[in-house]
Structures are given as C-alpha cells and as structure tokens.
Amino acid sequence: MMTVPYFDLKTQYASMREEILAALDRVCTNTAFCLGDEVAQFEKEFAAYCEAKHCIALNSGTSALHLALLAAGVGPNGEVITSPNTFIATAGAIAYTGAKTVFVDIDPATANLDPRLVERAITPRTKAILPIHLYGRPADMDALKRIAQAHKLALIEDACQAHGARYRGRRVGAIGDSGAFSFYPSKNLGAYGEGGAVITNDDRIAEYCRAARSHGESRRYFHDFIGYNYRMEGFQGAVLRVKLRRLDEWSARRKSLAARYHRRLSSARVELLRDDPQGESAHHLFVVYVENRDTVRHQLEEHGIGTAIHYPRPLHLQKALAPLGYRAGDFPLTERACERVLALPFFPEMSEEQVDYVAESLMEIAGKR
Ligand SMILES: Cc1ncc(COP(=O)(O)O)c(C=O)c1O
Structure with a gap:
C-alpha cells in the first residue's frame, strides 16, 4: 500500500x-x-x-x-x-x-x-x-x-x-x-x-x-x-x-497536479469546484465535496491517505462568535459545504503516482457517477 x-x-x-x-x-x-x-x-x-x-x-x-x-x-x-x-x-x-x-x-459553485x-x-x-x-x-x-x-x-x-x-x-x-x-x-x-x-x-x-x-x-x-x-x-x-524565488515553479507544479486530480476524478461521485473564467487560482488546497464525508475520510486513512477538513464548522456556528446571534440554517450553502468538504493530499513535491493513487482510492470508496 x-x-x-x-x-x-x-x-x-x-x-x-x-x-x-x-x-x-x-x-x-x-x-x-x-x-x-x-x-x-x-x-x-x-x-x-x-x-x-x-x-x-x-x-x-x-x-x-x-x-x-x-x-x-x-x-x-x-x-x-x-x-x-x-x-x-x-x-x-x-x-x-x-x-x-x-x-x-457563499456561491456553492466557487465556495x-x-x-x-x-x-x-x-x-x-x-x-x-x-x-x-x-x-x-x-x-x-x-x-x-x-x-x-x-x-x-x-x-x-x-x-x-x-x-x-x-x-x-x-x-x-x-x-x-x-x-x-x-x-x-x-x-x-x-x-x-x-x-x-x-x-x-x-x-x-x-x-x-x-x-x-x-x-x-x-x-x-x-x-x-x-x-x-x-x-x-x-x-x-x-x-x-x-x-x-521558487514560488512560480511550485505554483506551476500545483496547477499541473490539480489538473491531474480533475481528470482522474471526472467520473467519481464527488463534486469539484468550478473555476471562475476570470480567475487564475493559486491552487492552495485541492478540495472535493462528498456525501458521508467522515466515513470516506476514515476509509481513505485506511488506504494510507491523509486528508483534512477546511472547515468542519462554519464561522456563524462557532462558539466564539455566538454573540453575533446567528443560528443553524442561516447560511445553508456554507453549512452544506462544511458537511461535505474534504481536502485531499496536495503539495508541489507530490508525485503523479500519488495523485493517481488518491484518485483511484477515492473513486473506489465514493463510487462512480
Ligand atoms: C483565509 C485565512 N485568513 C486568515 C488567516 C490567518 O493567517 P495567520 O495564521 O498567518 O494569522 C489564514 C491562515 O491561517 C487563512 O487561511
């Protein structure tokens, strides 16, 4: 593995x-x-x-x-x-x-x-x-x-x-x-x-x-x-x-790895964010949206794959911001995004083989469309 x-x-x-x-x-x-x-x-x-x-x-x-x-x-x-x-x-x-x-x-297409x-x-x-x-x-x-x-x-x-x-x-x-x-x-x-x-x-x-x-x-x-x-x-x-001095080189590598994830996940039962035609992303994180996220995350872990959640709880439901008076349901699109978002392994030094392995594992776990 x-x-x-x-x-x-x-x-x-x-x-x-x-x-x-x-x-x-x-x-x-x-x-x-x-x-x-x-x-x-x-x-x-x-x-x-x-x-x-x-x-x-x-x-x-x-x-x-x-x-x-x-x-x-x-x-x-x-x-x-x-x-x-x-x-x-x-x-x-x-x-x-x-x-x-x-x-x-948020606009759910762009987050x-x-x-x-x-x-x-x-x-x-x-x-x-x-x-x-x-x-x-x-x-x-x-x-x-x-x-x-x-x-x-x-x-x-x-x-x-x-x-x-x-x-x-x-x-x-x-x-x-x-x-x-x-x-x-x-x-x-x-x-x-x-x-x-x-x-x-x-x-x-x-x-x-x-x-x-x-x-x-x-x-x-x-x-x-x-x-x-x-x-x-x-x-x-x-x-x-x-x-x-190395940032452009790293950014180009991120762009290429993100494109590879996109291709490999095109038929997986996950949602990907839409690229704004005016925007050129810095590709900081690669996130997908998936049902039963916590189970999927656990199963990826069993495949030896680390993931992260950015972010598990929307700010309006954070205890620290309770004085603002917001309630669950106030921002349904953000709440839904936080329930399903999953950040996949992503850094410039990753290999193509690692991207392919993550994509294949995710496809196996989440299923095909
Ligand atoms: C969207 C966003 N805003 C603000 C910050 C705060 O930056 P720092 O951790 O350097 O204070 C971060 C990063 O941690 C961030 O991701």
Whole structure:
C-alpha cells in the first residue's frame, strides 16, 4: 500500500537547505532579528511579485487583516461583510477592531462570497467588504468592486491562501484597497514560523500600516498613536526571500497536479469546484465535496491517505462568535459545504503516482457517477 501524507514540507527543505541556512546565517551575522535588511528586501520583492506599490511585512496574516481593516477606518459601530466559509482569523480580525461581522452565504459553485447577497446585507453602518480567496481561488472581484464603489465601502482582500493568484490578469491582494497575506508555514509561500503582510497601492494605507506595526512610531521613539507589535522577524524575511524565488515553479507544479486530480476524478461521485473564467487560482488546497464525508475520510486513512477538513464548522456556528446571534440554517450553502468538504493530499513535491493513487482510492470508496 502506498502512503500519501496530507502535506509535507521536509522534501522541500531538503531541496534548498544550503540556501536557507545561509540566509539564516546572514540574519545572525547582521543581528537584524526584528525587521531589518532581509525583511526590507523581502517587502520590495513581494510587492513586485504582487505587482503592487507597497508591502508591509508583519508577524501574521491575522495582524495583516487587523491593520488593513483599521487602515480602512473600520472600528466600533461599523459593520464588515464577509463569508462564514473561512478560517476564524477573518472574523477575529474584524472583532479586534470593535466592528460587527455580518455574514452572507457563499456561491456553492466557487465556495466564495456571493456578491448578489453582499448587496442585500449593506446597511448605513457597513464600512467594508472582506472577500476571501478561499483555497487560492479568486473571489468575484469585478462584482465586489462594483458594489464597493457604488456604496463607498472599503474592499479588503483576505488573500491569506492565494499568493500569486490572478483575477483578470491582475495579482490578487491589491485589486481592492488592500490585501492580507499569511506566510504560515503550510501556505503556498510559507515562512519558518509565523508571518504575514499587507499589500496595497495606496500610500496612506501603507503609511498607516507601517507605523501601526511598530507601536504607531513615525520616528524612533516618537509615537503618533497606540499601535501594535506586529513586526516580522528577520529570520522569516530571509526564509521568505529564498522561497519567493521558487514560488512560480511550485505554483506551476500545483496547477499541473490539480489538473491531474480533475481528470482522474471526472467520473467519481464527488463534486469539484468550478473555476471562475476570470480567475487564475493559486491552487492552495485541492478540495472535493462528498456525501458521508467522515466515513470516506476514515476509509481513505485506511488506504494510507491523509486528508483534512477546511472547515468542519462554519464561522456563524462557532462558539466564539455566538454573540453575533446567528443560528443553524442561516447560511445553508456554507453549512452544506462544511458537511461535505474534504481536502485531499496536495503539495508541489507530490508525485503523479500519488495523485493517481488518491484518485483511484477515492473513486473506489465514493463510487462512480
Ligand atoms: C483565509 C485565512 N485568513 C486568515 C488567516 C490567518 O493567517 P495567520 O495564521 O498567518 O494569522 C489564514 C491562515 O491561517 C487563512 O487561511
């Protein structure tokens, strides 16, 4: 029996060990442990990669969302519209600002925020729309941008899973006012620890985020407002620079593996997400929707195949967000997605044989159409 882990970073590290160790050594030699040269260089390189004017490197994607929201003027008494089909950090960051999270359901074909529902959820308190490019697949930015402009709302992209994805040829992250990226180790561009960044073309947003990540500092020890300690570590900047040089190659490999899964699963009794014709996914995760998901998952495990669930419980039904007052049944399409979603093994170092084995096993377990 073949074994296929859900995810693995060891092969990748082995392929670039010398370069990574040299990069870490540069940080130790320069003793630039917080921000510093490597981080400043990474900011330039990642901004260029995103085809955006500014990158502000931070200590997590959650911090990036938080600062992007604050920069947009989101605060107490405000509302932010987002999807409940995401990681808790999206709503957590909204809560940090004191604003209220207003959920709307997804388009089940894409698993992303449904723009038609966004428009109906706008109230006089709405300050921002926060779409998530879930699993690396761009949200419907044309429609969302039109709505944001018509209602004078900020449009902030949760691009934490979508490094390098494009929408109508443009990189995600600075299609809206700003975008938040995570460099959590398992992301397409992952640090060796925590990391994140805000991307923007707006000078004012960039200036705010730069000060806010360092206690509202405008000059050394001169603080214009109470900010945060959200600085990126030198080690992370150094590692991310090495990895950014390989990102396109990894993304191409992800694309090819995803296409192979698609072909091999075309007659399986599972549902696959529809690709937006305007979008070019970053292929962060490969998910299928399947009935009796937990049984299928268990049987795949018996075939030596690791899987994951992104996400088992929609945000509106999380205990932490109970004060928002939502109930089961409020967002049926998200709830149905969470009951059936299953993420298959997926990382650039996977072999074609492993993809075929996972697809064949899944076909055997879930059946054919
Ligand atoms: C959609 C989404 N938003 C936000 C985050 C938060 O990023 P971080 O874990 O770097 O704080 C993540 C990743 O963990 C994510 O997947």
